[in-house]
Amino acid sequence: MSTVTIYLIMSSTRSERRLYTDKTAMARLGLSRSAFYRYLQEKTISQPIGKIAKNRRGWTDQDIEVAKSEVTERRQ
Numbered sequence: 001m002s003t004v005t006i007y008l009i010m011s012s013t014r015s016e017r018r019l020y021t022d023k024t025a026m027a028r029l030g031l032s033r034s035a036f037y038r039y040l041q042e043k044t045i046s047q048p049i050g051k052i053a054k055n056r057r058g059w060t061d062q063d064i065e066v067a068k069s070e071v072t073e074r075r076q
Helices: 002-017 022-029 033-042 061-075
Strands: 051-053
Touching: 022 033, 022 061, 033 061
Parallel strands: none
Antiparallel strands: none
């Protein structure tokens, strides 16, 4: 029983730390490539703190949800 509990805790921890690329974030936000990069440049959506490499951002589920709310505010 404790083995199952440990497995569930590890499983949820991994999903929280999963990083997505810009391409995945664009798709989940429903934005075109040009709109996505324009919103980043205009600071309409905040950039994630995580970086995969020097020039690549790493988006978590939480970062994407925050960006989704920022896009919704802009469209209203």
